[in-house]
Amino acid sequence: MFHTGVDVVQLSEDQYSVHHVRIFGLTNHLVLDQWNPNTVYFIDQHWNVRELTVTIDTQIDSPRTIFTIPDAATKRAKERLNASLWFPASDICVLSDGTGELYILSTVTRGASDAPRWKILWRGKVSEPAVRCVVAHASLRKTDMFSQSEDGSRTVDCLLLHIKKEEPTAEEENSETLNTETSFVTILEWLTLTRTAGDTPFSVSHHRQIKGKAAPLYAAVEETGRAVFIAGEGKYEIVYDSLKPVEKEKKDSEKDSKEAERDPTYTWTQTMEDLTVTFTVPQGTQKSDIDVVLTPNRLAVELKNGPALLQGPLFRDIDVSVSTWILEGRKLEVGLAKKEDEMLMWPEVVVGDQMGEYFVDPDQARIIHDRLAHLTSDELNPDPRGKNGGASSSSNCQMLEECDAYPENFSCMIRLDGETHQVTNSVNIGTNQWLFNAQLDPQKVPAICLRHDVDGLPIGNQESLPGSGNAWFHAATFNALGYVQASKRDKKFASCPPDTSYTVLCDCVRHVYIYRQPEGTMSPVKNRKTGKVVTEISKQQLVSLDCQDNILGMQTSNERIFILTSQRLYVIRVNDVTTATT
Template structure:
């Protein structure tokens, strides 16, 4: 049997008795912001999240991952009853945030600065590398595993200086270079997925942890992702080794290591294959080349259009008293399915998915890439639309101004230096210039060449929803890198439960992982994920997935949230939360018995009318009290749900 074919295969199925066919909907319950909501201003220097450059070479899946990256990390309790979370401030310090449910007070402590490379070239053998956001995993109440986003991994110890103060110390740092045939001096940017301290014997204490990094498929030039299981010795000499590597086309939405280190569960929309095992030196990994396109780099370096010595702008735009028109030049033949455009009243999200073989000309401007980018002023999304002419490669956005007769100085809140095209004739010249680089392809594109495709932006479906409309697959991978069990079905991933680090639950000789919520018709089905402790002895599947609760109509209500940032459900299945946009949270509560109606609450998170800071993270600060802590770039917000 192939090592990539699991021994056990099972289907994920809901239990009919846990469904509520009589459910009619949610009733709105007013949320008491005075007693149930508290704002805490972050001390300086607060948080600055690097923006995704418009010329970024990131793949669409990487961009989506960054948009939904949770910058707030759960920690173990240090002082009994107090919730612990971590974040990185603007000076790259790890900051410990301690929340006391009794007083609703938050105290922050700067632990240690995580160094960033000052001479990072961003290239490996001529191939561009994109850094990742720093990530963190709490291993114990006083030990953290941290990445700086550039390929350096740190082991950090938390010190209790006195009864009310904490500091940090870096015990060890290691460079992650992936597993490849050729030696590369540069570190490889990686993101932590999970980590756990494991004791195999009295003298063998070590950390098992999982990271992912980007690789390039040499045949298709598409983006793939390596998931590496690593071992870090906790002896004074430390020392890190890669145990095995999986590879797949998606960043996993679920990854958890079993408490005794026997293996781990990985969940994704597509499956992963083993490409390296340390125990078998005959197994090799394809060279780890990062996404790079020679034409794209020439395009970025180009600063002229033909011989007229004019700087290439990423777009041209003009405006009237009531609307704004923006034109982008795309590769000739770009279909409508490649365009993923979504508007809110305040933001633009636009990415172009050209697939593995984009027809990019050096004369073209950079491919547009705007990840939830703040616009200059408000617009009316329902009255806005976009059009594309594939034969010419012309993408046009028509934005309806919310405030008519307001003149925009530039398109985005942060000026990118693109001046307005005041002469309408320049738009005709722009189109002529596009046609200059195309040819008669009416037979190739059929009717698409003669008629622009139009979609109201308010109804355009993002690829993020397309991404979720796939069967969720969960794999059990043992420590040696063998795919032992697989569970899948026609269930789309909706969310997972909040982190719960304090203890590992064991029920009926099964160790339980965090649960997940999957779609079933319009409902959200909560499944427990477990590993039978004696599965190898009993010859049974090491992966048990069971329907334990139902959030009525949750799949339906989540699909209606066009600016969804984060979705999580309570470990005790009392509620599910959706954070949308910059300042709004939707809470859906669940009753234990089947009732016709459940409760819905809408929470406004903006501190005042001028608060436009982004929601960048969320964790559960207190499981027992159902207190959720939301991280914004300049504040923390406590939502008390019980």
């Protein structure tokens, strides 16, 4: 039992948005040292960083104070967030005190019984004026993809997360659908701290700021320090860079209005057999002034001594022998005959050209309507029993289970380049529910576990060859984890160890659920009905703690699960499910 409890900061009255609940409402107060997986840390009510180490199986040393956050008496009385820390290297710790001050600490020989107290290498405010923030991720940068500098110089990238309230614009105030939640934005402060030589102090060499409308589900700095990975709803963009100005993108509404004001260069329509492209040429244009070149896969329409009206590769091949063009007054019509074996509806005439306007042919619209008529009805479910070829039974959203529900807004995983300020890669994960993040390798970015169908898939990042980009890989499969986690209404934390041999969920109070990967059986099991032989089975175990205190933190290693309450640390040895406390 601890003499002093865990330092816990509750949400205040002004922290009422979904952003605040997602980021600060479920803080994990326990931190595992990935370089020393037998050692965990937490911060007590006196702002002491306490270290606990497992020595023999589940025997735990007494908590040891390894560092005390300065000015605790005055700062703890202010409005603040929970203090947070991250280990980007085996001898460095990044700590935020929750009041706006950041520390880079020297942590030599962490986990050793005779390890010295941590020393401050750098201390400073995140920004001016100071903002309350937590550490989302920290990474020790590598000079290249395969080696680290040996001259004593070191670079640490830190992502610090906070929420800012923005006043609505005049356009938003006049909108009838103004939502108070939209006035809060998420800010990621991306700080780069550099030490040029072994004896010189750290200093802030680069500061960037990333803004998003929603709280990120995942945020991490790339190992090379060139970009950040962010998963979440909505758009994220770099809005400030201390070394170069940020070019603001024009609003989509402005782009759309300009495109709408621009007259189309041509109009076109199509049937299953052919296309007709129509141009308006200057008054007095003669046939001799027009040059039309048709090849099976290319079109060029030009006016002599004038610009090209349309040219480039066609979307599909055409039959040149029956393709024609005709000039009537100021109207130039080019007829393109589709090949008989490629009678498809084209989305465009020339690949990549958006200067034309498409009109649906009335006869073609009628044909399409007739083809789809059997799929619609004026009655609600007119043939529920399938008597006339309909479905055997009707289905509706009430038949879906809670665990089948996905977020309303689509989420994306992006790579945001720190030099160009542009999104270089983006993938839609809107139909893959986020489950948790896990550190599979201390020297790499954390893995993100997503739901796919009913399973959970941790997706990790591995080093790739220079110039080949970043490679994300499927690290493991947790069978039926999607259904399992949806059934746990009181679930607070979820995680898995680096070897992905199991996954663990814990409730707000007392209960810990362990789900192991399939293992071979001593004797095969046979299904009596199907005759299928099962050679592997998965074990599920429940651990009930002997107290009713709230669970404040959880961490996992390959051999142990660490559970932190307000007064105790529980250590569960996974191999034989034995529990020790301190």
